[in-house]
Amino acid sequence: MKHTISVLLQNKPGVLSRVTGLFSGRGFNIESLSVAEVLEPGVSCLTLVTSGDDGIVEQITKQLHKLIDVIKVTDITETDNVEREMVLIRVKAEATTRAEVLRIADIFRARVVDVSPRSYALEITGTRAKIKAVCELLKPIGIQEMVRTGIIAMTRASKKL
Amino acid sequence: MKMTGTQAFMQCLEEENVQTIFGFPGGAVIDLYDTIFQQDKIHHVLVRHEQAAVHAADAYARVSGQVGVALVTSGPGATNAVTGIATAYLDSIPIVVFSGQVPTALIGNDAFQEVDIVGITRPCTKHNYLVKDIKDLVPTIREAFHVARTGRPGPVLIDLPKDVMAAIIDFPAKTPVKMRTYRPTYAPHPGQIEKACKAILAGKRPVLYIGGGVILGNAHEQLTEFAYKLGIPVTMTLMGLGGFPGTDSLSLGMLGMHGTYFANMAVAKSDVLIAVGARFDDRVTGRVDAFAPDATIIHIDIDPTSISKNVEVDIPIVAGCKEAMEQMNKWLDASSFDLETEKAKLGPWHDQIKEWKTKYPLGYVEETDVIKPQFVIQKLHELTQGEAIITTEVGQHQMWAAQFYHFNHPRTLITSGGLGTMGYGLPAAIGAQMAAPGRTVIDVAGDGSLQMNIQELATAMQERLPVKIALLNNNYLGMVRQWQELFYDKRYSATPMEIQPDFVKVAEAYGAVGLRATKPSEVEPVIKEALATNTLVLMDFVISREEGVFPMVPAGKATTDMLLV
Numbered sequence: 179m180k181h182t183i184s185v186l187l188q189n190k191p192g193v194l195s196r197v198t199g200l201f202s203g204r205g206f207n208i209e210s211l212s213v214a215e216v217l218e219p220g221v222s223c224l225t226l227v228t229s230g231d232d233g234i235v236e237q238i239t240k241q242l243h244k245l246i247d248v249i250k251v252t253d254i255t256e257t258d259n260v261e262r263e264m265v266l267i268r269v270k271a272e273a274t275t276r277a278e279v280l281r282i283a284d285i286f287r288a289r290v291v292d293v294s295p296r297s298y299a300l301e302i303t304g305t306r307a308k309i310k311a312v313c314e315l316l317k318p319i320g321i322q323e324m325v326r327t328g329i330i331a332m333t334r335a336s337k338k339l
Numbered sequence: 340m341k342m343t344g345t346q347a348f349m350q351c352l353e354e355e356n357v358q359t360i361f362g363f364p365g366g367a368v369i370d371l372y373d374t375i376f377q378q379d380k381i382h383h384v385l386v387r388h389e390q391a392a393v394h395a396a397d398a399y400a401r402v403s404g405q406v407g408v409a410l411v412t413s414g415p416g417a418t419n420a421v422t423g424i425a426t427a428y429l430d431s432i433p434i435v436v437f438s439g440q441v442p443t444a445l446i447g448n449d450a451f452q453e454v455d456i457v458g459i460t461r462p463c464t465k466h467n468y469l470v471k472d473i474k475d476l477v478p479t480i481r482e483a484f485h486v487a488r489t490g491r492p493g494p495v496l497i498d499l500p501k502d503v504m505a506a507i508i509d510f511p512a513k514t515p516v517k518m519r520t521y522r523p524t525y526a527p528h529p530g531q532i533e534k535a536c537k538a539i540l541a542g543k544r545p546v547l548y549i550g551g552g553v554i555l556g557n558a559h560e561q562l563t564e565f566a567y568k569l570g571i572p573v574t575m576t577l578m579g580l581g582g583f584p585g586t587d588s589l590s591l592g593m594l595g596m597h598g599t600y601f602a603n604m605a606v607a608k609s610d611v612l613i614a615v616g617a618r619f620d621d622r623v624t625g626r627v628d629a630f631a632p633d634a635t636i637i638h639i640d641i642d643p644t645s646i647s648k649n650v651e652v653d654i655p656i657v658a659g660c661k662e663a664m665e666q667m668n669k670w671l672d673a674s675s676f677d678l679e680t681e682k683a684k685l686g687p688w689h690d691q692i693k694e695w696k697t698k699y700p701l702g703y704v705e706e707t708d709v710i711k712p713q714f715v716i717q718k719l720h721e722l723t724q725g726e727a728i729i730t731t732e733v734g735q736h737q738m739w740a741a742q743f744y745h746f747n748h749p750r751t752l753i754t755s756g757g758l759g760t761m762g763y764g765l766p767a768a769i770g771a772q773m774a775a776p777g778r779t780v781i782d783v784a785g786d787g788s789l790q791m792n793i794q795e796l797a798t799a800m801q802e803r804l805p806v807k808i809a810l811l812n813n814n815y816l817g818m819v820r821q822w823q824e825l826f827y828d829k830r831y832s833a834t835p836m837e838i839q840p841d842f843v844k845v846a847e848a849y850g851a852v853g854l855r856a857t858k859p860s861e862v863e864p865v866i867k868e869a870l871a872t873n874t875l876v877l878m879d880f881v882i883s884r885e886e887g888v889f890p891m892v893p894a895g896k897a898t899t900d901m902l903l904v
């Protein structure tokens with residue numbers, strides 16, 4: 179099953195390869211990975227999506243925790259979480275389809291970030307499901323290029339007072 | 340005080356109380372060697388291959404309990420060290436390996452003798468570092484020693500570019516190492532201790548299953564006390580041998596693939612299994628679902644990733660083995676249970692074990708005209724009163740040493756358990772002898788393994804070490820041959836050693852003493868002569884060629900499915 183793992187780590191050379199090595203060493207694929215410095219200088223947050231046997235993922239999570247540069251590891255698959263991904267999509271926009279592209283963009287609250295006579299570049303943020311839906315609608319019109327940030331996620335705060 | 344990187348390096352080693360380092364020079368570390376030449380506080384042992392430097396440092400650590408240190412040059416020096424590092428990693432041995440590196444400006448340029456050793460060793464070190472700035476040198480070395488020796492110990496590598504070592508710094512004052520992300524837990528959770536003790540007292544068939552963690556964590560006294568308090572039988576992994584006295588009546592000997600019949604049976608029938616500093620390795624468990632199927636499993640380990648890795652654990656205790664056993668002893672003493680009564684309740688269990696012990700004791704078929712390897716080990720035990728430090732290579736001879744030497748003390752069996760590295764034993768004997776100059780150190784060797792690092796005879800001679808080598812010479816890669824005999828219809832593919840050197844002459848060529856025994860009657864005189872000789876002696880015991888190691892649990896079988904002869 180798919181697991182979303184969030185890792186807080188010290189941003190030092192080689193840290194990323196220590197993390198990914200635990201996956202590649204077991205023949206596990208990383209489906210998406212996003213990492214950037216947050217809050218404190220020198221501390222990065224990494225969000226990683228992988229799929230595999232639950233027991234092995236649990237083992238990897240423990241191993242991640244054991245890495246000297248890792249501060250905190252959470253498998254947020256099971257917890258109630260907010261997850262987002264951003265994509266940039268360049269879609270063909272000929273005279274006949276320009277309006278259609280804009281309408282789809284509007285429905286999904288996408289923003290037009292680049293305009294040319296024959297294409298639009300859209301910026302869309304959302305869950306995996308939302309992004310999949312947009313892609314499916316735009317595909318028949320003609321997707322020319324696409325980049326994604328990879329998923330980032332955060333657990334929801336407790337609703338109790 | 341202002342000094343160069345190389346001088347700061349020496350100062351750091353002094354700070355860590357390092358007395359001996361094992362190494363081999365080269366271009367990238369020539370400045371370091373120049374500094375070593377100009378001081379006399381730290382003794383440098385010149386090995387003949389970098390793998391041996393790391394094995395020697397590793398054995399030095401295993402015997403002394405201190406961090407072992409090795410020094411190698413960049414490129415091939417560093418890659419030669421990798422097998423040694425992986426060996427230490429798999430057995431959780433605290434060492435720090437320093438590798439030279441090309442100057443920082445050349446890193447990544449495919450410069451002469453450049454390899455990315457930090458990248459290469461990332462999966463087989465506890466942690467590693469590349470020092471790119473002289474101001475990081477001293478803090479990095481301090482941190483490396485701290486990481487190597489604390490928590491679950493392990494090897495740490497520091498890569499030292501040549502220009503960094505030549506730069507000048509003000510040596511920083513010593514401050515305690517503080518690491519935000521690394522704080523191993525030693526103290527056990529009191530609730531878990533209570534749960535564990537109660538589960539043990541509720542059991543009728545308890546077994547202690549102890550591993551290398553007991554030795555690394557210096558827990559043998561506390562563990563022995565605990566076993567005696569309740570009269571619990573103890574079985575040991577290869578790495579745990581010596582963690583509890585092997586000649587004690589509560590000892591079941593080693594368990595697992597080549598464990599005793601009674602150890603494997605006791606574990607299989609136990610209702611409480613107390614794993615202490617052991618990791619449920621596949622050589623121990625056999626088929627996992629048949630391993631202690633009826634037992635409540637208690638697992639004490641300093642490394643949380645070891646717990647429930649291979650076998651689901653009922654009561655996990657993340658703690659130092661020593662601290663946990665100490666707390667369990669205290670709990671028992673403070674409890675309202677009468678320990679003598681509790682002990683007496685285990686009577687039927689001890690009777691059962693006695694029955695297993697009588698039915699299939701550890702043994703071998705004695706012969707009069709050919710030397711049995713087990714007999715050699717028994718004689719070694721007898722003539723050294725069981726007080727020698729035994730290092731081993733890897734193969735059948737290693738298992739015979741484990742089965743028949745009956746280790747009574749921790750840190751006396753020095754063997755590559757996790758990685759199973761042939762060629763470990765001789766350099767390990769050198770490291771062991773450096774750590775314990777007055778002790779008898781014997782490398783129990785196989786003819787195949789010994790040839791993997793035989794050049795180290797020169798190192799031992801240069802250091803005037805009176806190491807003994809007991810070669811169990813079967814002219815075979817015996818352990819592999821045994822598998823071929825049992826599971827491959829005797830197709831002895833690439834296991835007969837058709838050309839062998841005359842080992843006695845090899846020893847003599849290095850200026851050492853070589854002795855040979857070909858008949859059982861010659862075994863004792865040869866050992867006696869070797870023990871009485873204050874120099875390196877190689878004893879070539881020509882043994883029964885196709886002797887097997889038994890009992891044996893075939894790989895992947897339940898541990899109760901043992902081949903007994």
Ligand SMILES: Cc1ncc(C[n+]2csc(CCOP(=O)(O)OP(=O)(O)O)c2C)c(N)n1
Pocket residue numbers: 732733734735736737759760761762784785786787788789811813815816817818819
């Ligand atoms: C470096 C290395 N290569 C290969 C092996 C696989 N192996 C394990 S035991 C063994 C045979 C060892 O032969 P020898 O040293 O003569 O010991 P014996 O089993 O005959 O006592 C081999 C090849 C190993 N453990 N280590």
Ligand SMILES: [Mg+2]
Pocket residue numbers: 734785786787811812813814815816817
């Ligand atoms: Mg052999």
